[in-house]
């Protein structure tokens with residue numbers, strides 16, 4: 286296999302924009318461009334996304350950046366992004382950070398090139414794992430994992446200690462996908478330090494991001510060795526898990542069972558063991574990091590906007606009443622909580638960009654000619670703040686933007702936290718169900734006390750996360766809200 290080591294990670298199919306965009310000169314770039322190095326003056330290498338947001342605000346809805354001899358086109362204007370969503374002319378482009386993940390995830394769903402046969406095979410085999418029935422089956426497990434979080438927060442509340450929001454949300458979402466997808470328990474809540482799987486995973490994501498900012502991978506040779514070790518650890522963990530399952534410790538029709546046992550409905554083909562390993566890693570990574578960030582940002586905004594938290598809490602009390610363990614159907618009824626989540630994903634979509642490539646020679650939005658294979662990166666956080674679609678107060682947190690009437694009044698393709706088209710997120714419903722359920726449980730049980738000193742800082746490791754977010758939590762006193770979601774025991 287050509288792609289098992291990190292050093293072979295050059296993005297396949299890459300085209301610098303000067304090859305693919307015949308009228309590139311019409312697209313603005315930052316001032317003070319250096320002859321060899323490009324647009325590097327003032328660039329922030331640890332926060333490339335927020336750097337691009339800063340430039341986008343200065344340069345407008347389409348702009349370009351050049352680094353180390355390669356040029357990229359960025360798009361965030363609503364009209365341009367809507368045109369890129371046209372599946373007859375554009376498709377997902379696997380480049381930059383995503384291509385850098387190929388050594389670990391290969392042709393699994395997220396990192397597969399469009400032409401690779403394993404994409405369609407895995408998509409068809411795994412899509413039923415996200416059906417309504419499948420989701421209803423995961424719901425009790427999601428509740429059990431949430432119970433471990435609330436046990437943990439109860440202890441913090443009792444001790445008057447603040448909670449580490451991103452840390453705890455990462456434990457929660459990792460345990461949820463591991464349990465529902467693969468019948469596995471990482472024991473995250475019983476550990477004081479992150480599970481080594483999380484450390485290895487964060488290491489590979491950060492390395493994939495760093496690869497974009499150095500002229501040649503050999504400059505990262507010690508980091509590359511660490512990355513190889515991280516990948517080897519991820520592989521070993523997953524291989525053990527698969528071995529145990531094949532040895533007979535059965536799941537209950539979870540994703541792993543599906544990967545191992547389901548044949549394609551038409552061709553009868555099955556996923557190879559090599560591909561199963563890559564899918565399991567993909568789902569463990571894609572299935573928790575982004576949802577953890579989404580929950581963390583939502584809790585940040587809820588703590589900062591007590592009037593929004595009060596309205597959301599009133600909805601939970603009204604819809605769930607005294608129910609000890611809210612049922613599957615009762616989660617989608619939390620309409621306002623869901624709007625809080627959507628609004629948090631609008632301002633900070635935790636997978637903050639996706640790339641689109643031209644399937645044939647075409648003209649983007651009637652203005653920018655593109656050759657077949659040319660591509661652009663859609664900057665979702667700026668698309669979600671484009672005043673043309675979201676109004677002059679687009680930077681303000683306001684969940685009522687997701688009131689159905691407000692949604693209908695906006696043009697299509699203006700809200701894309703889960704990407705677009707055939708390669709959009711397969712786990713969207715899973716993430717939304719899990720996050721809405723957990724926000725409902727936390728609002729019902731605790732009052733959130735923000736740290737007045739905290740100023741939002743966003744860290745980047747391909748995904749976004751509020752850095753160092755801690756807050757106080759206080760148990761609400763009476764009624765169903767004081768019950769534990771697992772046992773229903775009053776505390």
Ligand code: HEM
Pocket residue numbers: 377383394395396408462567568571572573575576579634635636638639640701702703704705707708709710711712713715716
């Ligand atoms: C709030 C949480 C989540 C966000 C913001 C998110 C975002 C995204 C985005 C933007 C894409 C498209 C990437 C591209 O076009 O290059 C994507 C794809 C994907 N996501 Fe998610 N995701 C989330 C949760 C999940 C969960 C819970 C799972 C699994 C259980 C998951 C699994 C995947 C997979 C497998 C793909 C690749 C789909 C394909 O190409 O066929 N994601 N996600």
